[in-house]
Amino acid sequence: MTKNAIPVLLSFLAASCATPAPGDRVPRISPREVQEGVERRGALLVCAYRAEKCPGTHLVGAISLEELEARLPALAPDQEIILFCGCPHELAAAGRAVEIEAKGFHNVGVVSGGLLAWILDGYEVTSTRKEQAR
Amino acid sequence: MTSSLASRAVLSLSMVLGAWRAAAAQESIPWREDLGEAQEEATKDRKPLVVVFVAGWCSACATFERDTLPSPLITAHASRFVWVKLDVERNISLVRINEVRATPRIDLRGSNGTTWVRISGALPAQQFREQLDLFLSALEGKATSIAREVDGSSYTPLSETPGGFRGASICYSNVGYGPLRLGSQSPFQSLRFGIDPRTPSTLAEGQWEVHLSETWVNTFSYDPGKYLLDYEMLDSRFSVSYGVLDELELELGFENRSGFGGIMDRFINEFHRTFGLTDAGRHLFPRNQFQIQLTDGRGSPAVHLDNSDAGSFSNALLLTMQHNVTCGSEVLPAIAYGLTVRANLDNKTEITGQNIFEPQLSVTASKSVGDFYGYLSLSYGYFGAQHLGGIQFRTTQWSTLGAVEWRFDSEMSLVLQYLISAGVSKDLGPFSAASNEITLGWKWELSERTVFELGLIENLVNFDNTPDFGVHAGLTYRF
Numbered sequence: 001m002t003k004n005a006i007p008v009l010l011s012f013l014a015a016s017c018a019t020p021a022p023g024d025r026v027p028r029i030s031p032r033e034v035q036e037g038v039e040r041r042g043a044l045l046v047c048a049y050r051a052e053k054c055p056g057t058h059l060v061g062a063i064s065l066e067e068l069e070a071r072l073p074a075l076a077p078d079q080e081i082i083l084f085c086g087c088p089h090e091l092a093a094a095g096r097a098v099e100i101e102a103k104g105f106h107n108v109g110v111v112s113g114g115l116l117a118w119i120l121d122g123y124e125v126t127s128t129r130k131e132q133a134r
Numbered sequence: 135m136t137s138s139l140a141s142r143a144v145l146s147l148s149m150v151l152g153a154w155r156a157a158a159a160q161e162s163i164p165w166r167e168d169l170g171e172a173q174e175e176a177t178k179d180r181k182p183l184v185v186v187f188v189a190g191w192c193s194a195c196a197t198f199e200r201d202t203l204p205s206p207l208i209t210a211h212a213s214r215f216v217w218v219k220l221d222v223e224r225n226i227s228l229v230r231i232n233e234v235r236a237t238p239r240i241d242l243r244g245s246n247g248t249t250w251v252r253i254s255g256a257l258p259a260q261q262f263r264e265q266l267d268l269f270l271s272a273l274e275g276k277a278t279s280i281a282r283e284v285d286g287s288s289y290t291p292l293s294e295t296p297g298g299f300r301g302a303s304i305c306y307s308n309v310g311y312g313p314l315r316l317g318s319q320s321p322f323q324s325l326r327f328g329i330d331p332r333t334p335s336t337l338a339e340g341q342w343e344v345h346l347s348e349t350w351v352n353t354f355s356y357d358p359g360k361y362l363l364d365y366e367m368l369d370s371r372f373s374v375s376y377g378v379l380d381e382l383e384l385e386l387g388f389e390n391r392s393g394f395g396g397i398m399d400r401f402i403n404e405f406h407r408t409f410g411l412t413d414a415g416r417h418l419f420p421r422n423q424f425q426i427q428l429t430d431g432r433g434s435p436a437v438h439l440d441n442s443d444a445g446s447f448s449n450a451l452l453l454t455m456q457h458n459v460t461c462g463s464e465v466l467p468a469i470a471y472g473l474t475v476r477a478n479l480d481n482k483t484e485i486t487g488q489n490i491f492e493p494q495l496s497v498t499a500s501k502s503v504g505d506f507y508g509y510l511s512l513s514y515g516y517f518g519a520q521h522l523g524g525i526q527f528r529t530t531q532w533s534t535l536g537a538v539e540w541r542f543d544s545e546m547s548l549v550l551q552y553l554i555s556a557g558v559s560k561d562l563g564p565f566s567a568a569s570n571e572i573t574l575g576w577k578w579e580l581s582e583r584t585v586f587e588l589g590l591i592e593n594l595v596n597f598d599n600t601p602d603f604g605v606h607a608g609l610t611y612r613f
Contacts, residue, residue, distance in 0.1 A: 086191040119226055120234075
């Protein structure tokens with residue numbers, strides 16, 4: 001039994017090493033390209049968090065995840081969808097992008113650098129917690 | 135009596151640790167919320183500044199504020215700095231002025247406001263304290279280099295629900311779900327409850343954990359005139375653990391082993407036949423038999439057990455204290471040690487010379503690299519002078535576990551682990567050599583509280599002294 005099991009285990013391990021994490025292949029889009037996508041191509045900009053965890057600060061023009069999910073049945077599979085989050089390496093947004101891709105959408109990306117990169121590049125945000133959002 | 139002693143020991147330890155924590159936590163950090171005022175104070179008092187940028191959307195910031203900043207390791211430095219905490223969500227311009235590209239971001243600044251150290255990410259208390267100490271040493275002229283960037287993002291929860299099952303732990307950066315929790319299932323090692331390999335814990339302070347597992351193995355070894363081992367064994371484990379501190383865990387466990395006839399014999403025979411594999415003499419004996427026949431080193435009969443001896447053959451209680459010495463860093467691994475005392479409640483194996491209590495020590499390390507976690511555990515136990523029939527056992531035993539965990543999904547891991555356990559008996563051919571057990575496992579985080587584990591055990595290298603095949607299943611629940 002062992003003789004047979006060893007090559008199976010080794011090939012399984014070899015196959016596993018070659019596979020990247022699902023979120024790694026999601027395209028990262030710079031804030032400038034995101035802005036262009038929203039203005040010129042009708043891309044949907046979406047907060048990657050559920051409502052209860054969504055930040056009080058939003059990119060101007062963004063919709064909530066719940067709103068996107070309500071609209072998904074009516075959207076074409078090539079609808080451009082761009083998600084953002086406030087976490088390092090865009091992990092939450094990339095994870096959500098993979099979920100949306102699994103529903104048949106193939107034009108899904110995330111904001112490179114997330115919320116902070118958006119702010120640092122000078123684009124506008126809205127905030128419900130702000131003392132000043134400028 | 136055993137449980138009474140154990141509960142007293144737990145109570146005493148908790149009181150001592152509680153007193154130490156209370157004493158250490160007396161000093162708290164006086165936070166400022168205005169950077170300008172803090173800078174004035176720093177200049178006037180000639181104190182360096184710690185400027186912490188947080189954001190309301192940032193779960194890593196919440197972890198940093200909850201676990202790192204209140205730690206006695208950090209509050210011990212409360213009076214040496216001027217401390218400022220700024221919520222960038224309440225003042226977005228702070229992001230641009232200070233180039234905040236990740237939160238939490240911590241600047242260590244001189245009393246004149248010059249930023250020397252920038253830390254991005256939620257460092258655990260020990261690593262953050264090291265950064266503070268290095269900075270103070272540099273200011274005092276004891277270190278040559280002062281300016282640096284520190285990327286603490288490997289400590290930062292990277293998902294919307296950070297860590298999940300491991301989320302409350304301070305050690306999740308370098309510790310995954312861990313290897314499957316099973317000790318050696320080899321014929322002699324299992325006779326006297328070998329050593330359980332341990333790995334650094336992700337149980338947080340105040341958390342409870344209940345673990346239940348069953349391991350079912352089939353063993354067949356035959357050498358005419360010397361030995362016949364033809365049986366199956368079920369190893370049942372139940373344990374309750376408590377996180378006394380983030381770094382310290384106490385565990386009380388119960389373990390039972392039962393032997394019986396080979397229910398899996400038919401499946402294994404068919405497997406050998408289908409793939410044309412040799413079966414080492416299995417076909418010579420009827421299926422579903424419980425047979426253990428051994429001669430000692432001189433060839434004299436030493437053990438003869440058959441179907442009438444099947445059933446539960448040993449029970450034990452285990453009390454373990456495990457201390458995570460460090461959670462590691464981007465370069466260094468997490469390191470822990472554990473002390474276990476095993477109390478044998480009941481043993482029908484006819485082993486003589488068994489001590490009531492058997493002490494064991496484990497030292498273990500784990501390190502993450504990308505989606506992979508590597509584990510190494512060394513264990514050593516003392517059993518005293520024991521005999522089984524005319525077979526003499528070694529008084530001590532060591533084991534080594536190496537394991538690789540691949541986190542291929544946010545809630546699942548595959549684990550490949552290799553356990554080497556030193557031979558138990560003296561002068562008894564293959565049973566005196568170390569056993570080599572390889573296990574392929576799968577761990578699935580069913581919920582933030584529950585992890586399910588499944589494993590397949592195979593023998594390797596020393597075919598006579600390891601189970602031929604086995605399955606393992608377990609469930610861990612935290613609350």
